[in-house]
């Protein structure tokens with residue numbers, strides 16, 4: 460069977476991550492930190508493919524493009540969502556378009572940049588994308604037009620030399636729901652395409668229901684974020700909450716294909732059907748309730764939330780915990796990604812006033828502390844990020860962040876410090892990036908505080924988060940935790956002291 464349009468992704472995104480979505484972040488670690496023989500089986504085993512070579516579970520982004528094409532007149536037999544390992548047979552002389560969804564195509568996103576700065580090497584996503592585009596003989600031979608989109612598209616928009624090197628003809632930034640069908644028709648008609656295109660903003664009705672299952676049952680509930688942090692790409696997107704029935708349709712698609720867990724995705728799930736930035740408690744609780752009780756669903760969680768939304772509506776957090784039966788033997792806990800970014804009210808006021816709304820920047824330390832406590836008491840675990848080196852950061856700002864991290868010690872979660880990386884299309888796109896050489900003794904103290912926090916919580920987190928994993932994986936991770944945390948802690952503290960930190 461030959462396909463005109465082949466949709467795919469690099470190998471690091473063609474995995475169900477042993478059913479642990481958080482393992483997906485290990486792709487941000489540079490190659491070499493974990494050897495391939497360990498990384499791939501444990502953190503990123505290959506996703507299943509059907510007899511054609513199609514991914515059974517694909518990233519939500521590529522599935523949305525597939526759905527948009529089908530809704531806009533393309534036929535099922537014209538396109539395939541391909542496993543990257545099967546491209547040699549799926550890219551043929553009939554293939555006119557190779558569409559790739561990429562999270563971090565050049566390995567210069569904030570997480571990968573930080574880890575590369577700290578430990579050297581190159582991000583796996585960049586390596587695997589380069590291999591895919593330059594070593595797949597069928598792509599070299601048949602030369603389909605290569606279109607790249609996804610959250611990391613901005614990287615190729617600002618690096619034309621990399622587009623040439625990788626053979627990418629067109630980069631689509633932002634939404635692809637309307638733009639991809641239009642663009643693909645132009646390509647099929649043989650018309651020239653611009654190298655960089657800003658995707659048209661999709662309204663609710665333009666976002667199609669899934670036409671296939673997603674990795675770990677990720678279902679888009681909202682898109683965009685109105686908090687408008689100056690460093691963040693979603694800040695420029697219009698906020699849309701998908702109608703409940705469409706979300707349930709996507710849940711159904713996942714259940715049919717064997718996903719019995721659902722991750723509700725939004726930049727802040729607590730703002731589902733919100734009135735501006737005010738939580739619509741009834742709508743959010745109903746969303747979790749309906750998905751949790753959907754036939755065939757065994758568990759539900761969410762991808763992202765905010766401390767501000769949580770603290771502004773404690774009844775919502777309690778209501779969700781109740782409908783998901785959190786804190787019980789069945790569902791001891793669930794995890795969410797949340798941005799802390801800084802402990803400094805000054806930097807909050809300067810770069811992310813919206814993040815703290817409806818509170819004030821000067822309340823930020825309390826919002827984070829009380830929000831973390833509220834989540835902890837309701838059996839939610841936070842996976843939080845910090846940003847070191849935000850423009851205007853002074854030593855007193857770093858000290859405030861250290862103080863905040865220490866105050867969070869009683870509350871179960873992980874804190875990941877990242878280096879500030881200016882991203883194209885954000886308000887800070889021309890600001891100076893932060894590098895390892897910019898780290899001061901206080902930054903090393905902050906790194907140590909985060910490591911200490913995480914190493915203290917990892918054993919308990921894994922005991923609940925990993926309890927349903929396969930026995931081999933559990934044995935491997937248990938051994939790593941048992942024998943690895945002590946040496947890692949000692950090494951980290953030695954390193955911090957070597958750089959002048961008081962730890």
Ligand code: SF4
Nearest residue numbers: 684686687688691726
């Ligand atoms: S709250 Fe999060 S998603 Fe929203 S703009 Fe800020 S960093 Fe981006």
